[in-house]
Amino acid sequence: MTSDQEAVAGKRRGESGTDTNSAPSVGARRHLLSVSDLGAEGIEEVLRVADAFVEVSKRDIPKVPALRGKTVVTLFVEESTRTKLSFETAAKRLSADVLSFNASSSSLKKGESLRDTVETVAAMGVDAFVVRHSAAGAPAAVARWVDTCVLNAGDGWHEHPTQALLDCCTIRQVLAERDGRAPAETGVECFKGLRVAIVGDVRHSRVARSSVLAFGALGARVTLVAPGTLLPPAVEAWPVAGVSHDLDEVLPQTDVCYLLRLQGERGAGRFLPSVREYAAAYGLNARRAATLADGALVMHPGPMNRGVEIADEVPDLPGSVILRQVANGVAVRMAVLFMLLGTPQGKSPAGAVAGLEDAWETSGA
Amino acid sequence: MPEPTEAPPVTHRGAARVPGTVPTVVVRGGTVIDESGQRRADVVCSGGTVSAVGEGLEVPSGATVLDAGGCLVVPGLVDLHVHLREPGNEDAECIDTGARAAALGGFTAVVAMPNTDPPLDNAAVASEVLALGAGAVCKIAVAGTITVGRAGEHLAPMGELADLGVRLFTDDGAGVQDSGVMRRALEYARGLGVTLAEHCEDRALAPGAAMHEGEWSSRLGVPGVPAEAEELMVARDIALVRLTKGRLHLLHLSSAGSVVLLGAAKAEGLAVTGEVTPHHLAFTDAELADYDTAFKVYPPLRTAADVAALRKGCVAGTVDAIATDHAPHRPEAKDVPLADAAPGMLGLETALAVVLGALCGGEGSPLYSASGEQLSRLSTRDVVGLMSWRPARIAQMALCQGGDQGGPITPGAPANLCVFDPTESWVVDPLRMASRSRNTPWAGRKLTGRVRHTICAGEPVVVGAEAQR
Numbered sequence: 001m002t003s004d005q006e007a008v009a010g011k012r013r014g015e016s017g018t019d020t021n022s023a024p025s026v027g028a029r030r031h032l033l034s035v036s037d038l039g040a041e042g043i044e045e046v047l048r049v050a051d052a053f054v055e056v057s058k059r060d061i062p063k064v065p066a067l068r069g070k071t072v073v074t075l076f077v078e079e080s081t082r083t084k085l086s087f088e089t090a091a092k093r094l095s096a097d098v099l100s101f102n103a104s105s106s107s108l109k110k111g112e113s114l115r116d117t118v119e120t121v122a123a124m125g126v127d128a129f130v131v132r133h134s135a136a137g138a139p140a141a142v143a144r145w146v147d148t149c150v151l152n153a154g155d156g157w158h159e160h161p162t163q164a165l166l167d168c169c170t171i172r173q174v175l176a177e178r179d180g181r182a183p184a185e186t187g188v189e190c191f192k193g194l195r196v197a198i199v200g201d202v203r204h205s206r207v208a209r210s211s212v213l214a215f216g217a218l219g220a221r222v223t224l225v226a227p228g229t230l231l232p233p234a235v236e237a238w239p240v241a242g243v244s245h246d247l248d249e250v251l252p253q254t255d256v257c258y259l260l261r262l263q264g265e266r267g268a269g270r271f272l273p274s275v276r277e278y279a280a281a282y283g284l285n286a287r288r289a290a291t292l293a294d295g296a297l298v299m300h301p302g303p304m305n306r307g308v309e310i311a312d313e314v315p316d317l318p319g320s321v322i323l324r325q326v327a328n329g330v331a332v333r334m335a336v337l338f339m340l341l342g343t344p345q346g347k348s349p350a351g352a353v354a355g356l357e358d359a360w361e362t363s364g365a
Numbered sequence: 366m367p368e369p370t371e372a373p374p375v376t377h378r379g380a381a382r383v384p385g386t387v388p389t390v391v392v393r394g395g396t397v398i399d400e401s402g403q404r405r406a407d408v409v410c411s412g413g414t415v416s417a418v419g420e421g422l423e424v425p426s427g428a429t430v431l432d433a434g435g436c437l438v439v440p441g442l443v444d445l446h447v448h449l450r451e452p453g454n455e456d457a458e459c460i461d462t463g464a465r466a467a468a469l470g471g472f473t474a475v476v477a478m479p480n481t482d483p484p485l486d487n488a489a490v491a492s493e494v495l496a497l498g499a500g501a502v503c504k505i506a507v508a509g510t511i512t513v514g515r516a517g518e519h520l521a522p523m524g525e526l527a528d529l530g531v532r533l534f535t536d537d538g539a540g541v542q543d544s545g546v547m548r549r550a551l552e553y554a555r556g557l558g559v560t561l562a563e564h565c566e567d568r569a570l571a572p573g574a575a576m577h578e579g580e581w582s583s584r585l586g587v588p589g590v591p592a593e594a595e596e597l598m599v600a601r602d603i604a605l606v607r608l609t610k611g612r613l614h615l616l617h618l619s620s621a622g623s624v625v626l627l628g629a630a631k632a633e634g635l636a637v638t639g640e641v642t643p644h645h646l647a648f649t650d651a652e653l654a655d656y657d658t659a660f661k662v663y664p665p666l667r668t669a670a671d672v673a674a675l676r677k678g679c680v681a682g683t684v685d686a687i688a689t690d691h692a693p694h695r696p697e698a699k700d701v702p703l704a705d706a707a708p709g710m711l712g713l714e715t716a717l718a719v720v721l722g723a724l725c726g727g728e729g730s731p732l733y734s735a736s737g738e739q740l741s742r743l744s745t746r747d748v749v750g751l752m753s754w755r756p757a758r759i760a761q762m763a764l765c766q767g768g769d770q771g772g773p774i775t776p777g778a779p780a781n782l783c784v785f786d787p788t789e790s791w792v793v794d795p796l797r798m799a800s801r802s803r804n805t806p807w808a809g810r811k812l813t814g815r816v817r818h819t820i821c822a823g824e825p826v827v828v829g830a831e832a833q834r
Contacts, residue, residue, distance in 0.1 A: 113697060113700065113701060114701060114702065115700050115701070133702060134704075135702035135703060135704035135705060136585055136586040136587045136656070136702075136703065136704065137585065137587070137656030137702055137703045137704075138702040140655060140656045141656060141701070141702050141703075145700075155586070156586050156587070156704065157586035157587070157588075158585055158586030158587070159586065206586060209584075209586055232583040233578045233579060233582060233583045233589060233591070234578075234579050234580040234582075234583045235583070237580040237583065237584075238583070
């Protein structure tokens with residue numbers, strides 16, 4: 001999306017924002033390709049809707065008919081278990097039909113191009129593509145090729161917007177709980193000045209790119225911590241407060257320690273002398289975690305390499321919210337799907353959830 | 366080998382020109398510009414040569430009159446760097462269609478790069494290409510490879526190729542990575558009086574690169590190649606020229622640092638020349654913000670500071686030539702994610718207008734340096750020099766070298782002319798291009814400056830912006 005189009009989308013959103021009878025305002029957007037498509041206001045809105053779905057997820061029957069009749073395709077050209085399951089769970093809890101596209105046994109393996117594959121599936125009449133691809137920009141390409149809503153579920157080193165959103169959702173939820181308040185009451189004030197350290201392979205991380213944009217938009221102060229080989233090029237142009245090569249120095253000034261997964265092949269000698277040396281300098285263990293600022297959170301997008309970026313004992317420390325990230329992933333993806341695909345009748349998300357649930361119950365499910 | 370997905374359409378091979386059959390042509394009402402200067406004059410061509418130049422010349426009976434009102438009449442343009450894809454990839458381009466695109470762009474001679482399939486690393490393939498090009502609507506010269514199979518290991522039979530008239534040798538698509546091989550190649554070429562042309566990039570710095578490494582690649586999460594990968598090889602090759610006394614031409618320079626190195630080599634008196642492409646003078650890496658594969662090109666589009674430095678290099682005379690690196694690709698090679706897309710873009714039909722805009726300060730192309738200072742503009746004559754007589758000399762095609770390109774426009778000189786209107790605006794329509802491919806980044810954009818007529822060896826091959834065969 002060009003900045004012009006973004007501006008138009010933003011304007012449209014602003015205009016409809018005061019009209020409570022209009023569709024969810026993010027519905028004015030066609031796609032979620034980058035966190036920058038949302039901006040601070042959009043992120044806040046996703047979090048608000050997600051909170052409603054967090055509540056739904058706690059019910060006996062965690063399912064609402066909000067997207068009944070809609071078809072969501074998960075197009076995972078690069079393998080991923082957790083993100084795919086999370087999106088599919090989210091779509092199913094919204095009563096959408098889910099078509100799962102398995103790249104390893106698909107026509108892509110027979111030499112069909114991605115474009116032909118996508119156009120073929122789109123011709124069947126689908127409402128959204130959830131795209132995971134090893135090449136940056138692949139979801140943007142899909143969005144150009146077909147007239148269907150596209151959600152980026154991770155593209156190369158570029159972005160993984162729903163991961164960043166679920167991270168924000170988790171931080172807000174935990175900080176609100178500590179204050180004894182509902183997350184919705186706190187708004188996004190809790191991010192102002194929040195000191196976030198993103199540690200590890202930033203260069204090759206789509207999670208880092210999305211998180212930096214999201215945390216930055218909400219007013220957090222992000223510090224990147226990595227050896228020089230794992231920092232991105234032109235890092236001085238990134239919207240971060242600082243860059244460090246010394247984890248021990250950064251930890252005492254850190255409220256959220258966000259660990260990135262170190263892919264095995266990075267330790268093979270081109271980027272790092274060894275995984276062992278990396279773990280010694282940048283791995284978070286209990287001793288280091290104890291030096292974090294009071295009440296600091298430890299986060300990880302998963303899957304974890306225990307003993308590399310995160311010591312075995314760390315996920316069980318009180319400050320670790322790693323499993324909550326996973327749980328919130330479903331609610332956040334429900335929110336994004338609902339906001340992009342929901343009908344104007346949905347009015348507000350809370351209304352949609354309550355109202356449509358009645359319909360669900362009377363339909364005898 | 367996989368079956369081709371679609372049979373290429375039957376190629377119309379233009380009938381070879383037969384000397385003596387070319388009509389007498391009068392180019393009337395234009396302003397003639399060549400290396401010696403500028404004057405209002407009509408030009409009469411007959412029998413393949415210029416027969417008269419002057420004001421108000423009488424039109425010989427039976428002559429074809431071409432209106433050049435408001436136009437500049439200049440020596441035919443010479444492109445040192447085109448990919449015509451034949452043999453091996455004829456569904457992207459062939460010699461005939463590429464030559465027609467060249468003629469429409471005002472070119473009367475092009476040098477076909479040797480990275481075909483099979484490559485031009487032996488006399489048999491080179492002769493075939495030269496034979497295929499003999500009947501084309503513009504002169505087709507070829508470059509040979511430096512090494513066998515462009516593999517960077519064994520020297521190609523440069524002597525055998527030189528005997529066929531090959532004057533440029535390159536492994537374009539890749540640089541010669543091994544310094545020892547490059548040294549020997551320069552030494553060997555020196556004895557043949559030929560020039561090595563290098564695609565400068567140290568591959569070790571470019572694994573998986575799809576664009577320039579910088580702010581944009583970082584933001585987009587796309588693997589990039591830093592400008593230093595080019596500069597390292599430029600610096601190495603210049604050092605090797607110093608060592609060997611060889612002759613080197615640097616292809617498609619894209620970075621500010623390369624221009625500095627080229628300038629220093631010239632100041633030292635080394636036999637080094639350099640070219641830049643129209644697209645590197647016009648675009649930055651910000652064009653890739655939407656992952657548009659039309660802008661994926663090799664070497665990649667770089668920063669605004671690099672664009673300004675390349676323009677400055679042209680204005681200062683450091684850069685010797687503008688070459689298109691015309692690189693046709695089928696849609697299926699571009700309709701893929703950026704990482705998988707083939708690098709390259711069409712250039713022949715848009716080059717002159719793009720360069721006029723970039724260097725003469727045409728509409729929408731202000732000449733500013735990175736620091737905001739306004740750069741001096743180049744005269745139209747200097748632009749034509751960068752696209753005609755200067756590249757003609759690099760390719761050893763100039764009149765003084767026994768060739769027929771680059772002017773001057775005087776009686777007795779070969780009739781290779783480009784007639785263009787520097788003020789005519791047109792919108793680029795890929796479907797109307799002569800190239801067999803459509804991968805132009807200028808699709809739908811308005812350009813100013815259009816070729817009206819092209820005369821190749823006395824034959825009007827383009828008249829009124831339409832190819833004649």
